[in-house]
Amino acid sequence: MPEQCNLTGGAIADEYLEALYNKVQDVYLADSRPWVLGYSGGKDSSATLQLVWSSLQRLPKTKLTKKIYVISSDTFVETPVIVNYINTTLDRINTSAREQNLPFEAHKVTPQSDNTFWVNLIGRGYPAPYSKFRWCTDRLKIEPANRFITEKITTHGEVVVVLGVRRAESSNRAGQMDKRTKVGEHLTRHSNLTNAWVFSPIEDWFTEEVWEYLLSVPSPWGNNNQELLAMYKNAQDGECPLVIDKSSPSCGNSRFGCWTCTVVAKDTSMSAMIDKGEKWLKPLLNFRDWLVTTQDPEGKKEIRDVRRRSGKIQYKEVDGDHKIIWGPYLLVFRQEILKRLLEAQKVIQKNGPNPNEQLISREELLKIRQLWLFEEGDWHDSLPQIYEQVTSKKLEVPKDDCSGLGGLEFQILQEVCAEHDLPVELLTQLFDAERRQHGMSRRSAINSDIDSILKKDWASREEALSKIGFHQS
Structure with a gap:
């Protein structure tokens, strides 16, 4: 973790940003492996995509010879507000990439039809997820993303997975990142997938740097980063990144997590959205809160x-x-x-x-x-x-x-x-x-x-x- 933020007078220093653009370009040009970039719509993944996009804009078009697949996970239980935001953004990414002649291609990854949250909970009777039985993470997040990545490995031999993870998020996150095997100067081995490598370009950024970058550099695919900031205000400042292994924390309490998440006792983020005017979401919060009550040990004999x-x-x-x-x-x-x-x-x-x-x-x-x-x-x-x-x-x-x-x-x-x-x-x-x-x-x-x-x-x-x-x- 760096000793200080790379901020100068409330903005990221130009020379630091330029050096980061050069690093991204060097990693991109180093080989023929396509990239798979995990995008949740939150601040960290937005900053990562924006950083990669801006880096490639500075390269001659003749050097943009490999694809960057932008994948966003739709669990089918995302908050409806976020689903609309993500769908609009993915359309803008694909449209802008074509217009700017850049190699980005956005895709949505989803769980298999017989393995969705409701099919498992209501169909098979799986209990509402909790900290010791997060059956949802594998089925809704890890498997869909890994399935897409594996398809690209089958086609291309190897891929680089680009993630917006940061050490400053938590000591647990920093510890997990340190455990990855370093390969060269900038890449680490994927924890689960053979022939997949991980690149984390903003791994040393603090939250302040993420926001300074997003608010000082316009979104190159046409999003309004002020709107993104507004979505975070008065809510848990977290997001649900591309989940690649079980070490990732629960996405409950996040604007960009599942509205059904029962791993957390209280969904403060959904409550904040309702308090800020999205009153129509109240039935979702009431349903989730009721589902949490099914974890009471005393009541299990009646329902299990x-x-x-x-x-x-x-x-x-x-x-x-x-x-x-x-x-x-x-x-x-x-x-x-x-x-x-x-x-x-x-x-x-x-x-x-x-x-x-x-x-x-x-x-x-x-x-x-x-x-x-x-x-x-x-x-x-x-x-x-x-x-x-x-x-x-x-x-x-x-x-x-x-x-x-x-x-x-x-x-x-x-x-x-x-x-x-x-x-x-x-x-x-x-x-x-x-x-x-x-x-x-x-x-x-x-x-x-x-x-x-x-x-x-x-x-x-x-x-x-x-x-x-x-x-x-």
Whole structure:
């Protein structure tokens, strides 16, 4: 970390800035490896992109021979205000790059459709993320970015990943940066990806320098950096950078993080946006705050399954007492989450600037429906009913050729299982295993499916809870 800021009279010294431009140019011209620049829309990534852009503007066009891919992560649970800002900015980057004949190309990276926040939370019942189980980071941030980077490595052999990380952000950040293996004067090895190198051009900047640079040098792609400053005022001065490994902190409490983040106890940034006039965001904050309450240990027995997703019932001993290791949210609670989410969506569509604002997409709803049907035995097909109940609209769903089982069949199955003292979930899973294989010419997987189902723990919920001294009324 430098001993002092490179500021002179409230502005970055010209000679320092010129030297930095030269350094960026030297690294760019040193080889043929394309660059992948992580852009979140926040101050640090904006300063980094602006610095690289200004550096390349000073080079002869004949030397701009390799691409710079600007990637921005859309988790599908970003604050709507930020989504609009990022979308507009990416369009400006691509338009300005073409007009200025510069090698920038902006892309949005997203999680795979079966691995989004809502598909995992509502579909699979993953509990709201917390500090010891941040399942969202891998799926929403790391995997989409790494997938894009890996594609470029496959095409080009090697890439340089450009990040707007700074040592002055925190001692943890500085420590993580120091752990990277230095390669040459300016690059370090990527912590996870082979043939990827990391370049951090503003690693020694302080926050003051970032803002001085942004406010004294106009955005070369046409953004207004005063607007960016206004977005930070009266809010947590943080952003969610391109996440490349699990050492990155939670993005909760950030203008540029996920509005659903439950890793932090209180979202002061969202609260500040509401206090500054974005009242229509209140349903999102209320929903997030309610989701945080599901982490209360005392309430887990009401909303979580006794079986883990592996099918096993597991216990741990704490101070001589048996404690259950809770599984996913119960289906009935997932249905409640969906209902509340759709209600929040309905309110912001009415009161917000976009009457078509979506908090959850149709594709996600259909993925969740499939998980409920085939993993949870939701033969009543409750998702379309919940959707219509809240929105007063029908959800168009594909015809299930081999469904044939509904609420009446489920009621009969319950009666038969009760008569023979069998867990109804066991039978529904066996039926659904058959449904998945129905009509296939090769059915070799059916035996392993049946075997894995039979190996699950099929003790009743009451039996499992009695081991920890809890008896349902």
